[in-house]
Amino acid sequence: MASQDSFGAKGALDVNGTSYEIFRLNAVEGEGLDVASLPFSLKVLLENLLRTEDGADITADDIKALAGWDETAEPDKEIQFSPARVIMQDFTGVPCIVDLATLREAAADLGGDPSKINPLSPAEMVIDHSVISEFFGTVDAFEKNTEIEYERNRERYQFLRWGQTAFDDFKVVPPGTGIVHQVNIEHLARTVFTREVDGVLQAYPDTCVGTDSHTTMVNGLGVVGFGVGGIEAEAALLGQPVSMLIPRVVGFKLYGDLPEGTTATDLVLTITEMMRKHGVVGKFVEFYGAGVTVLPLANRATIGNMSPEFGSTIAVFPIDEETINYMRLTGRSEDQLALVETYAKEQGLWHDPAAEPRYSEKLELDLSTIVPSIAGPKRPQDRVQLTDAQTAFATALPTYSTEPAASVPVTLADGTSFELKNGAVTIASITSCTNTSNPSVMIGAALLAKNAVEKGLTSKPWVKTTLAPGSKVVTDYYDKAGLTPYLEKLGFDLVGYGCVTCIGNSGPIIPEVSAAVNEHDLAVVSVLSGNRNFEGRINPDVKMNYLASPPLVIAYAIAGTMDIDLLHGVIGIDTEGNDVYLKDIWPSPIDVETTIAQAISQDMFTKDYADVFAGDERWQGLPTPEGKTFEWDEASTYVRKAPYFDGMSLDTTPVTDISGARVLLKLGDSVTTDHISPAGNIKGDTPAGKYLTEHGVTPRDFNSYGSRRGNHEVMIRGTFANIRLRNQVAPGTEGGYTRDFTVEGGPVSFVYDASQNYQAAGIPLVVLAGKEYGSGSSRDWAAKGTSLLGVKVVIAESYERIHRSNLIGMGVLPLQFPAGQNAESLGLTGEETFSVTGVTALNDGVTPKTVRVVTDSGVEFDAVVRIDTPGEANYYRNGGILQYVLRNLVAQG
Structure with missing residues (x-):
C-alpha cells in the first residue's frame, strides 16, 4: 500500500453502487507534464507508480519522470513496477515452487521466519506443458496421453498439490484444462483488478508478469503483462517490484481490413517480420488507429501472443467495446464489465480510434495488403508468402540434405507402402495458444476438413496428425457445430489440452518413418499452428519446421509435402477422380462467421471454467503431502532441493575480477534458449x-527436459545439450559438445563433463556468442544451468531482454562486444585464456560502463557491461536475485 500521495490522486469511483478507491491519472499535472497524450501502456505504468508511491523505492520524482516522458529520448530512468499478479505454466513454474520451498528452509537456516516466504501477489499456475502426444489418430488418444502424463509426472503433481496448500494466494489449474495463455484471456485476466488493501477496496489496471514469454497474449485484452524469467517471477511473488527502464514505445497503426482468404496467422507473421526488421527489442509496442476497431479480440490476442517473436516487451491493445464483448462472451460478470468500462473511461484508457498518442517510433500496416503466409524453416520471423513457399523450401533444402532428390521406400505395420522424400510433412499439428484461442482459424480449419472429407480426401499415411486446443471450449464448439467427425476422419483427433508440439512435446513420429529418416538422413518437415519453430525444438527427427494457420496445417497434411505450390497445385484427387485444389476446399468467410455465431456461446465458458481449480478424479486422488516445508525425497528424479543457497551467509561476498577463465562455448547468432536449455x-x-x-x-520414462526442471541434476546436464547446437570450440560437432582444456590436447567432451573438470580445477568459464543471444522462451534454466556449469561471464554481440536479466539473476555477468565487433573480427578462437578487470567497481556501488577483457593470445578490448539498472546491480552484488530477496526478508525479521 502506498504510504504517500504527493499528487492527491487518491479518490473514489462508484460503479453500480460499489465504491472503489482509485488513483486518478489526471491529478498528475504541472509544467511539462502531459498525461493525456501518453501511450496507453505508460498510463498503466503511471497508475502503478501513483498507487505504490512510498517515498523510498517509488518517489514523486519517479512519477514526474514518467508523466513527463520524452518520447524521443533513449531509456535511462529506472522505475519499479509492481504487477497485480503472477502467472505460471508448469515447466517454468515447478522450479519456481522448488525454489520457494528451498527458500523457506534457507530462511530458517539464516535465523529467519520460513512463513515469510509466501506469495505476496496472487499467483496462478496452469499445468499445460507436460502432456506429450504419444498416441494420435484415434478417439482414445486424449485419454491414453493423459494416463501416461499422470504416470510420468506424479511426483511433480504431488509437489504442486503440496504447494497449493502450503502457500497462500497460490492456485493451480490442473492438467487437461487448457494452455496457460488461453486460460488467462478466457478466465483469469480481469482487465481491471480489485483487491482489498488495508480494509479498502481498490480498483486498478490488471497487470501481470508470467514465467512464459507468451504471457503477452493477454495484451490483446488490454492487460499490460509480459514474460519474465522464473527467478524474476519468484521475486515478484515475494513482493519485489520488477525493475525496468521507462521504455521507448512503438506506435503501430492499423487500418483497412483483412482480405478474403487470409487469416489472423497471416497477419501476425507479417507483423512479426515487420517488427524484426524495424527493431523493437526491449521496447513496448502499442496498436492504435481505426484498424484496431475491426480486429476481433481473438486476433488481437494472436498478435499479442507473438510479441516475443518480435522481441518487444509487450504488444498491447487498448480497452474498447470489443474488449467488453469478449469478456461478456467468456463469462465475466456484468459487474466486472461495468467496472472495466467505467474505470477505463475515467482514466483515459478507453480507445479513441481518431486519437494518436505520443510515440517514440511509428509503424503502420494496411490490413488489406495481407497475403497467405507461412514461416520457416527455423525462425518465426522468416515469413514466406504461400505463393513462394515451394521455391523457398527448395532453396533452403541443400542446407539440410546432401541428397535433395532422395526417395526411400517405406512400408508401415498395416501394409501401407509409399516413397518418403525430402520435404515430406511428417508432423501436422494444430497446437499452441497462438491460434487455438482464435475461433475464426479453428472453425476455418474444421470447415476445411469437412470440405476435404466430403470430396474423399485423406491425410497422407506418413503424417502424424494432432489436435491440441488451448481450452475445452474449442472441442465444445466443434462438437456443437458437428465438425469433430470430419477432423477425426483426417486423423486430427484430440491428443490433449496443452502446449504440445510447439514446446517439443510432439512425441515420436511414425516408427517406420522415423527409421527411414534416420537411416537415410532425410530432411523432413513439421507444419504447426504454433509460435516457435526453432531448430531441434519440435522433434529430433525433423530438421525443418514451418508455422502456419490451422487450415493450412490440415491442407499440408493432405498434400503431405512442402514441395508443392499449395495455392495452385493439386493437393488431392476426389472420389470421382477429379483434381482438387486448395480453393476447392477453402471455407468462405460467411461460412466461418455463421458457424461461429451458431456454435459458440457464453454458457460454454461458464460451464468449462465453473470449477477450474478442482481438477478431475485423477488430480483429486493424488496423495497430498502436508506441512509448511516440503519433505524432499532423495530418490526423486523429478523434484530435488535446489543448491543455490548452499553455504550462503547473511553478509554478501565482494564481487571479484575474473582471471584464468576458459571458453566453454563459442556460439554464432540467434542462439535461443532452446539451444541453451x-x-x-x-x-x-x-x-x-x-x-x-x-x-x-528406463528410456521410455525419461520424459522431457521441461518436465524435469524441478531436478537441477538433470537440468545442469541438459544445459547446452540441444542436438542442433554448434559449438565453434569443437568444430565439426553438433549437440552438447565442447573441448576440455584441463586435459592435454583439449579433447572433445560433453559440455557437462568438461565443466565438472573445470570447476574441480577452479577454472572460471566464459561463453562467447553472437547477435540475439538468448532469444525465444523465457527459460530460467537457460540462466540457472549456465551458472551451475561454472560460467561467470557471457560476452555476446546483443541479448534478448529476458535472458540477459536472468543471467544477472543467477550471478552471471553479461557483457557485450564493442559496437561493430564480435569474436570473429577480434580473432577469438575459443582456445584462449581470458581475464576480466574492472568488475570490482560494483563493490563501491558503481556500475562500470565497460570492463577490460584481455586474453593470453594478445587480444584486448573494452566490453560493455549489460547491467542496465541499479536493481540489477544489487542482484549481481548479492550473487543473484534470490539471494538478494532472502537476505532482505531475513533482515526484516
Whole structure:
C-alpha cells in the first residue's frame, strides 16, 4: 500500500453502487507534464507508480519522470513496477515452487521466519506443458496421453498439490484444462483488478508478469503483462517490484481490413517480420488507429501472443467495446464489465480510434495488403508468402540434405507402402495458444476438413496428425457445430489440452518413418499452428519446421509435402477422380462467421471454467503431502532441493575480477534458449540420459527436459545439450559438445563433463556468442544451468531482454562486444585464456560502463557491461536475485 500521495490522486469511483478507491491519472499535472497524450501502456505504468508511491523505492520524482516522458529520448530512468499478479505454466513454474520451498528452509537456516516466504501477489499456475502426444489418430488418444502424463509426472503433481496448500494466494489449474495463455484471456485476466488493501477496496489496471514469454497474449485484452524469467517471477511473488527502464514505445497503426482468404496467422507473421526488421527489442509496442476497431479480440490476442517473436516487451491493445464483448462472451460478470468500462473511461484508457498518442517510433500496416503466409524453416520471423513457399523450401533444402532428390521406400505395420522424400510433412499439428484461442482459424480449419472429407480426401499415411486446443471450449464448439467427425476422419483427433508440439512435446513420429529418416538422413518437415519453430525444438527427427494457420496445417497434411505450390497445385484427387485444389476446399468467410455465431456461446465458458481449480478424479486422488516445508525425497528424479543457497551467509561476498577463465562455448547468432536449455526429449547417450539410467529410469520414462526442471541434476546436464547446437570450440560437432582444456590436447567432451573438470580445477568459464543471444522462451534454466556449469561471464554481440536479466539473476555477468565487433573480427578462437578487470567497481556501488577483457593470445578490448539498472546491480552484488530477496526478508525479521 502506498504510504504517500504527493499528487492527491487518491479518490473514489462508484460503479453500480460499489465504491472503489482509485488513483486518478489526471491529478498528475504541472509544467511539462502531459498525461493525456501518453501511450496507453505508460498510463498503466503511471497508475502503478501513483498507487505504490512510498517515498523510498517509488518517489514523486519517479512519477514526474514518467508523466513527463520524452518520447524521443533513449531509456535511462529506472522505475519499479509492481504487477497485480503472477502467472505460471508448469515447466517454468515447478522450479519456481522448488525454489520457494528451498527458500523457506534457507530462511530458517539464516535465523529467519520460513512463513515469510509466501506469495505476496496472487499467483496462478496452469499445468499445460507436460502432456506429450504419444498416441494420435484415434478417439482414445486424449485419454491414453493423459494416463501416461499422470504416470510420468506424479511426483511433480504431488509437489504442486503440496504447494497449493502450503502457500497462500497460490492456485493451480490442473492438467487437461487448457494452455496457460488461453486460460488467462478466457478466465483469469480481469482487465481491471480489485483487491482489498488495508480494509479498502481498490480498483486498478490488471497487470501481470508470467514465467512464459507468451504471457503477452493477454495484451490483446488490454492487460499490460509480459514474460519474465522464473527467478524474476519468484521475486515478484515475494513482493519485489520488477525493475525496468521507462521504455521507448512503438506506435503501430492499423487500418483497412483483412482480405478474403487470409487469416489472423497471416497477419501476425507479417507483423512479426515487420517488427524484426524495424527493431523493437526491449521496447513496448502499442496498436492504435481505426484498424484496431475491426480486429476481433481473438486476433488481437494472436498478435499479442507473438510479441516475443518480435522481441518487444509487450504488444498491447487498448480497452474498447470489443474488449467488453469478449469478456461478456467468456463469462465475466456484468459487474466486472461495468467496472472495466467505467474505470477505463475515467482514466483515459478507453480507445479513441481518431486519437494518436505520443510515440517514440511509428509503424503502420494496411490490413488489406495481407497475403497467405507461412514461416520457416527455423525462425518465426522468416515469413514466406504461400505463393513462394515451394521455391523457398527448395532453396533452403541443400542446407539440410546432401541428397535433395532422395526417395526411400517405406512400408508401415498395416501394409501401407509409399516413397518418403525430402520435404515430406511428417508432423501436422494444430497446437499452441497462438491460434487455438482464435475461433475464426479453428472453425476455418474444421470447415476445411469437412470440405476435404466430403470430396474423399485423406491425410497422407506418413503424417502424424494432432489436435491440441488451448481450452475445452474449442472441442465444445466443434462438437456443437458437428465438425469433430470430419477432423477425426483426417486423423486430427484430440491428443490433449496443452502446449504440445510447439514446446517439443510432439512425441515420436511414425516408427517406420522415423527409421527411414534416420537411416537415410532425410530432411523432413513439421507444419504447426504454433509460435516457435526453432531448430531441434519440435522433434529430433525433423530438421525443418514451418508455422502456419490451422487450415493450412490440415491442407499440408493432405498434400503431405512442402514441395508443392499449395495455392495452385493439386493437393488431392476426389472420389470421382477429379483434381482438387486448395480453393476447392477453402471455407468462405460467411461460412466461418455463421458457424461461429451458431456454435459458440457464453454458457460454454461458464460451464468449462465453473470449477477450474478442482481438477478431475485423477488430480483429486493424488496423495497430498502436508506441512509448511516440503519433505524432499532423495530418490526423486523429478523434484530435488535446489543448491543455490548452499553455504550462503547473511553478509554478501565482494564481487571479484575474473582471471584464468576458459571458453566453454563459442556460439554464432540467434542462439535461443532452446539451444541453451532444451525442453524436448532426453537422449539416452547424453549426460542427462545416463544420469536417469543410473537412477533406475528406463528410456521410455525419461520424459522431457521441461518436465524435469524441478531436478537441477538433470537440468545442469541438459544445459547446452540441444542436438542442433554448434559449438565453434569443437568444430565439426553438433549437440552438447565442447573441448576440455584441463586435459592435454583439449579433447572433445560433453559440455557437462568438461565443466565438472573445470570447476574441480577452479577454472572460471566464459561463453562467447553472437547477435540475439538468448532469444525465444523465457527459460530460467537457460540462466540457472549456465551458472551451475561454472560460467561467470557471457560476452555476446546483443541479448534478448529476458535472458540477459536472468543471467544477472543467477550471478552471471553479461557483457557485450564493442559496437561493430564480435569474436570473429577480434580473432577469438575459443582456445584462449581470458581475464576480466574492472568488475570490482560494483563493490563501491558503481556500475562500470565497460570492463577490460584481455586474453593470453594478445587480444584486448573494452566490453560493455549489460547491467542496465541499479536493481540489477544489487542482484549481481548479492550473487543473484534470490539471494538478494532472502537476505532482505531475513533482515526484516
